Structures are given as C-alpha cells and as structure tokens.
Amino acid sequence: MRHQKRVAKLGRTRSHRKALLANLAISMIEHGKLKTTDAKAKAFRGVIERLITLGKKDTVHSRRQAFKVLQNKDLVKTLFDHISPQYADRPGGYTRITKLGFRSNDCAPVSLIEFVDYKQPEEE
Numbered sequence: 001m002r003h004q005k006r007v008a009k010l011g012r013t014r015s016h017r018k019a020l021l022a023n024l025a026i027s028m029i030e031h032g033k034l035k036t037t038d039a040k041a042k043a044f045r046g047v048i049e050r051l052i053t054l055g056k057k058d059t060v061h062s063r064r065q066a067f068k069v070l071q072n073k074d075l076v077k078t079l080f081d082h083i084s085p086q087y088a089d090r091p092g093g094y095t096r097i098t099k100l101g102f103r104s105n106d107c108a109p110v111s112l113i114e115f116v117d118y119k120q121p122e123e124e
Helices: 014-031 038-057 060-070 073-087
Strands: 033-037 095-102 109-115
Touching: 014 033, 014 038, 014 060, 014 073, 033 038, 038 060, 038 073, 038 095, 038 109, 060 073
Parallel strands: none
Antiparallel strands: 033 109, 095 109
16 A cells, blocks of 8 residues: 555656656756646656755755756756745745646646746846
8 A cells, every 4th residue: 555655656766757857857947937747747846846945045055955956056056046036035835837738649638837926037
C-alpha cells in the first residue's frame, strides 16, 4: 500500500525524475512560464516554489542549495536578484497552473504554469 507516499512518480526512476524537474525549473526561470502536462506541472510546482523561498532568504547557503538544483550560476543570480525580490511580501503561492486542454497527438492534458504577478527582466 502507498499510504503517505506523496511523490508523483511520473513513470520515471528517481534520478530521471530529479533531472526532469531540474530541467523544468531551468526553463521556468529563463522564460517565466512553461507549457507541460498536468501531472508534470503539479509535481514541478513544489520544486519551483521551494527555489523562490530559498531566494527570499538570500544567504550563501540558500544560493548553494539553489545551485544544487539549477547547476547554473547565471540562473541562480536571476532567481535571487530578480525573481525572488518580487515575492518578498508574499507568503507563498508564487505560481499559477492554467489548464489548456489536451495535446492533439496523444490527448494528454496540457497546462501552463507561470509566475503570479511576474515582470520579466529587460534584456541589456
């Protein structure tokens, strides 16, 4: 029985699932929104919200924890300097999942996950 086993397996091994969620986090920080399946969006929401909460602390330890997931110093800098300060006074709920319907080839339910009240950084 799977009582209190809350992780969504997504049909992958632990290492593959961890890499998938990290790649989704990288894309979300780069673009501000992401179109993916409902199950992936729901599993991913916890990862990105945890990263934003780390960004609100802005300590060396929290930057290292974020780097452990993102593996890119520029993305960590974007997360800590631009994204997280926008949510400094928000206690949680940094993302919104909007259902878009079904994918045409396999009829998988598709959703858009995006940051709430997010302003993209201007390109220099």
